[in-house]
Amino acid sequence: MATTDELAARLCAAAGLEPPTSVQRAALSSANEHFLVDGTFVLRRYRQRAAPHTALVRVRRELRALETLATAGVPVTRVLAACEEPGAESLLVERAKGESLGSWAARLPLDEAAGAWAAAGHALAAVHSVDVGRPADEASRGTWHYEEVLANLDRLRESRPDLPALDRLLALVEDARPFCEEAPVAFCQCDAHLWQFMLVRRGTDWECTAILDWEHAELAALHALPHRTRRVDPRRPCARTRVAG
Incomplete structure (x- = not known):
């Protein structure tokens, strides 16, 4: 099994980047492992789980989701390279700018944080x-x-009877x-908590720079693909993945 340093070097090479000089574990609370590569990129390494949510299934699902959303203009992190080899399932993505909605909301008054909530929404x-x-099964959770x-x-x-806006x-x-009763089918992130939304503040304006963590997104079934390392052209924000040479 490849070490994290070896994997980072391989993914950087697949993305056409210089060899990394720094690979440090990121202080993120997640079911997977995250590493900062040269302070600019994030290596997301998927931990193995029991079927049907294996590391391979989740990395493919997240890659497909990020490509689909980027093409549609949704703010997501840009994928530079992906690896599907057993034990090394991973993505190399650009580091999202800003701070999480959870961080902003924890320290700002409600009226100041309203713009951040609106941008995330x-x-x-x-x-x-x-x-x-x-989707093939036409599933919708509806009501x-x-x-x-x-x-x-x-x-x-x-738990919070003091909150004034619940009514x-x-x-x-x-x-x-x-x-809800129409039971529409939509693209869902399925874990959209406050720490999945990255935002920057410019005066009174807010921008959501990325929604993170798409490994559990609900999509149509993915086609079976052979194990391989793939890349995305870092110069093109909506590029499709390619097989790395």
Whole structure:
């Protein structure tokens, strides 16, 4: 099995980059391993899990998701290279700019953080607008999401009765019920918590620079592909992957 330094060197070579001079473990809370490469790139190395969510399945799913979203103009990290070899399943991506929504929200007053929340919401809405076709099984959770939100609001009301806007939030959820009953199929990240949204602040304006972590995105079934190391042209933000020479 390749060491992380060896893997970083191989992926940088596949992406047409200079050999890395620094590979350091990133302080990220994740089910996978993350390493900062020269402070500019992130090596995401997938831990093995039981089928059907093996490392190979997850790296393929995330690669497909990032390519699809980048082509649609959704803010995601740009993939430079990918490896599907057993024990070395990984992606090399550009490091996202900014800080997470969770970090911003923890230290800003609510009125100042409102713009950050709005920017993250617009980015997530763009994800849900991506046309990926109808999945083969035509699955949709539909009203399950509506019922889950109601249950979560009940728990939030019990734990934080001081929050003033829960009634307004409940009204918004009720307004969304007809949409849930239509059972639409959309591209879903499936783990969209506050630390998945990276944002930068420019005065009073906010920009979501990337939504992270797409290994559990709901997509149509992926085609079986042979193990290989692949690359994305770093000069083209929407480039398709290619087999590395």
